[in-house]
Amino acid sequence: MGLSTDEIMQLSLDLVGWDEVPADSTVYVSGEDVETALVGIDLESPEIQLAHDRGYDLALAHHPTGTSARLEFPEVLDKQVEFMTAHGVPEKVAEEAVADLRSRMDHGGHSMNYRHDPSVAELLDQPYLNTHLAPDEYGRRVFREVADDMAAGATAGDFVDALGAIPELRDAETDVRLRLGECDNDLGEVAVHHAAGTNGGASVARTYFEHGVDTVLYIHVGAGDTAELREAFADAGKNLVVTGHIASDAIGMNALVDALEERGVACDTVSGCGIGREN
Structure with a gap:
């Protein structure tokens, strides 16, 4: 007996001990008895058709494509403020820092065709869901552990090297970049x-x-x-480390694939999922 789409969504939340489905994640077309899944970072109309044609019980995406997961997406930006205040930024200042981003996301959701991909899945009766924030939180905790394990006196270059040892980042075609700062800067x-x-x-x-x-x-x-950051913080000893989008997203999605396979769901990975994963 396979899993339902609701059970699979909950399985993604279980990765990080959450109970509530975030605003950027949703079941577009529900299904029962899921035993096979096509899993990817981005699964849109062509991949939904592929999943249907190849007989997968589920198309499981990371990035949201429509309906509430896009229209309600600005709600998850509260995490931006939460993270900043945890580092001593006053809440009002943090809200001001994210205000433009909130506006852009709100305007973007209002203008996009949020029905495009979900309606294709509905027409094909292809079970389809996306889970975004919870797998990303799993990846964030992996990065946080690397940061917390850095020795006293570590440099930005040391941090880049340590991150690069994470299997998904190690095996990616992108690499970890220091976009601001020098390798011998203090990590701090x-x-x-x-x-x-x-x-x-x-x-x-x-x-x-x-x-x-x-x-x-x-x-x-x-x-x-x-x-903009290089101009503002030239010679200030500050560092901006960028790990690579798809490889970083793969960390949490690979963990979800592992959890699904432990529950008997056979998964095939495409679209960036599976990078660095031992099969």
Whole structure:
């Protein structure tokens, strides 16, 4: 007897001990007795069709594609504030740092075709869900453990090297980059800013740096944000470490695949999932 889509969603939450489904995760088309799954970072209409044609019981995506998971996505940005305040940033200042991001995400959700991919799954009667924040939180805790294990006096370069030993980052075609700072800079206090919906851009990193954080970890960042931070913090001894988007997302999704296979669900991985995973 396989698992239901609701049970699979709960299994993703169990990775990090959560009870409530985050706003960026949803079951688009429910299913019962799932014994096979096509799992990927991005599964959209072509992959939903692929899952249907190949007879998979479930198309399981990481990134949200529509309906409530996109329209309610700004709710998960509360994590941005939570992470900043944990490093001593006043709540009002943290809210100001994320205000533009909230607005952009709200406008983006309002303009996108949030029915596109879910409606294809509905037409095909193909069970389809995405789970985003919980697997990312699993990955964040992996990064946090690496940061906490760094020896006193460690440098930014030491941190980059230690992160690069994580199987998903080690085997990725991307590499861990120091987008701001020098390898011999002191690592200092590290803020792991992952599992907050998306990266916080220049405004969030700047806020961390202005409140005593020495190193910020993002999994991706825009070139404009990097340029802004380099101009603002040249020779300031601050570091922005960027681990790579898809490889970093694969950490939590690989853990979910492991959990599914332990429960008897046979999984095939595509679209970035499976990087660094021992089969």
